[in-house]
Amino acid sequence: MRYVKWGFWxxxxxxxxVFLHYNLPRHDIVRIVGTxxxxxxxxxxxxxxxxxxxxxxxxxxxxxxxxNSVRPNGKTLVFRNEDTGWGWPPxxxxxxxxxxxxxxSLISTSADPIxxxxxxxxxxxxxxxIYPNAVGLKVVPGPDTRIIPWGSIIILTLLVIVLLxxxxxxxxxxxxxxxxxFEDASEAWDDAEEGAKGWFDRFIGRK
Amino acid sequence: MLAFIRLAIFGLIxxxxxxxxxxxxxxxxxxxxxxEDWNEAAAEGRAETTRDTFVEAGMRDYxxxxxxxxxWLVYVLPIIVVGLIIYLMNYR
Numbered sequence: 001m002r003y004v005k006w007g008f009w010x011x012x013x014x015x016x017x018v019f020l021h022y023n024l025p026r027h028d029i030v031r032i033v034g035t036x037x038x039x040x041x042x043x044x045x046x047x048x049x050x051x052x053x054x055x056x057x058x059x060x061x062x063x064x065x066x067x068n069s070v071r072p073n074g075k076t077l078v079f080r081n082e083d084t085g086w087g088w089p090p091x092x093x094x095x096x097x098x099x100x101x102x103x104x105s106l107i108s109t110s111a112d113p114i115x116x117x118x119x120x121x122x123x124x125x126x127x128x129x130i131y132p133n134a135v136g137l138k139v140v141p142g143p144d145t146r147i148i149p150w151g152s153i154i155i156l157t158l159l160v161i162v163l164l165x166x167x168x169x170x171x172x173x174x175x176x177x178x179x180x181x182f183e184d185a186s187e188a189w190d191d192a193e194e195g196a197k198g199w200f201d202r203f204i205g206r207k
Numbered sequence: 208m209l210a211f212i213r214l215a216i217f218g219l220i221x222x223x224x225x226x227x228x229x230x231x232x233x234x235x236x237x238x239x240x241x242x243e244d245w246n247e248a249a250a251e252g253r254a255e256t257t258r259d260t261f262v263e264a265g266m267r268d269y270x271x272x273x274x275x276x277x278x279w280l281v282y283v284l285p286i287i288v289v290g291l292i293i294y295l296m297n298y299r
Contacts, residue, residue: 051210085210086214087210090289090292091292091296092289092292092293092296092297093296093297094293094296094297095296095297098297135296136296168232169228169229169232172235172236172239173232173235176235176239
């Protein structure tokens, strides 16, 4: 039973961690070397692409804007630049065209670099051909600029508050509504109660 | 536009569920606090009414309180947050 419980929570925590890693905003300091628009036919990887521009029709194939960049260490990093619109993740990004114009205005050469902090979510995977989605650009003084991830800090704090609230609600509900039921029936059901409630408690992790 | 309407409808459904959960929770916490107040008073021998009367009177006051009306913030705050995100993401 103990291993089942640990396994269960490990899987849950793993899923949550992966989910947050994909969806939370992160920052990359890069030098933009170019932008392009190319047609993408979505296949198995369609879940990793966002919505068509707000107001346009959806299809299995469309033009997607890309921002090509180089990191301070010389490695390349390609972003896609798509509207998230009203869908998931809730960045409510509607201004891909403007972001593309901004990116184009910040193109620089290695001789005279302009360092840009790109706020983005998502992963780059060569196997799946997926790209992180750029949601914001900001010029920074140098490649070593320290970026404080306020967005993630605020979101994670709110998430913890929500989880603690749900836990408090559940405890209140249990204590006030479920436990009395068990107590009323306890004379006839003593053994059954211990069995069922004990199992549930062990599963949830409470004594 | 369709996506926006879908978001609005599902958002409202989720917020309504949340609103009722918070409301029931707040009421339950309040009732528990009242019961404990009465128990304390009774233990010291200064309980003036029966437990039920005391709790019901306390709950009637609570139904009219500002604290209970603040639960409407469950609807207001997320809408403000979404508006703020849209502004910060697109118009700044």
